[in-house]
Amino acid sequence: MKQALTILLVATMALTGCTTVDVFNISESSARVRITLPDTPAGYTRYIRGGDVTSTFSQYGGTVTVTVLPDQQYRELLTDLAKLISDRLWVERETLSADDVSRLVSRLQDVNQELERQAQVGASCSVRVSDFGSVTATVSWDSGLSNYMVSCSARE
């Protein structure tokens, strides 16, 4: 029994992987991207200058999605959120009712849904990758369409 547990433990440790994700912006202008990872479906955002690269990782493999967000709308989402929190939590705190607090919580938890809405209009790519694999995404500018394009590839 002890031997079986030891083998299981060693096998489990050997299987613990890490998946890296690199996003290259080969366009001349900066791009705001959202990266959703297998271990964090809510996703992260990064601002990548033209010609620059950003990297992140997931504890395990699965589906990786990279989307270009509309920068102006994204900035407005975060600045509106900041103003709401500042006003409610630090200016009007003493006068907040339970309903006010409940609405504020809802607003905090709606940020991800709003990002989902914003992501629907931007260029996007998805790819499946294994536990020890890596993903390369490339953001480029299509001057004919006047829009960003994104391509993803995975290496096992």
Added chain:
Amino acid sequence: MVVVVGIVGFFLIRSGIISATRLEAQIAGEGTVTVINTTESPVRVEVIERSTADDSFLETRAVEPLGIDGFGALGTGDYAVGLRSDTGIPPPATCNLTISRGDDYQFVVVSQGIAISLDGEEAKVADDLDVETSRWCGK
């Protein structure tokens, strides 16, 4: 029972529906910490696992201005999450929180302070949402 779970797990992995490491994490239980930085300066986030005998440092990440970043696949247990802006605005703060299976903690950094929420959990008083006074930070 163990054999059935093992067989199902084997086929899930072989068919590519789920990776071995993900299956392992989901069996053990995991949660996430997300940081939304609404300020114009980077915020450094440090996560320390407190469940072990010696507190073990996990990782530091810099969340860029107007950026969203965080830590995924954190095992269930007790953690200290430290947040520090490069400019000192807002003042640095540490939240000692407990991650249970499926927990998704969200921190929002604004110039006056740092707000916290736990996905799916209600807050009845404003103190719950301020890292300095939140019950989720053990206060």
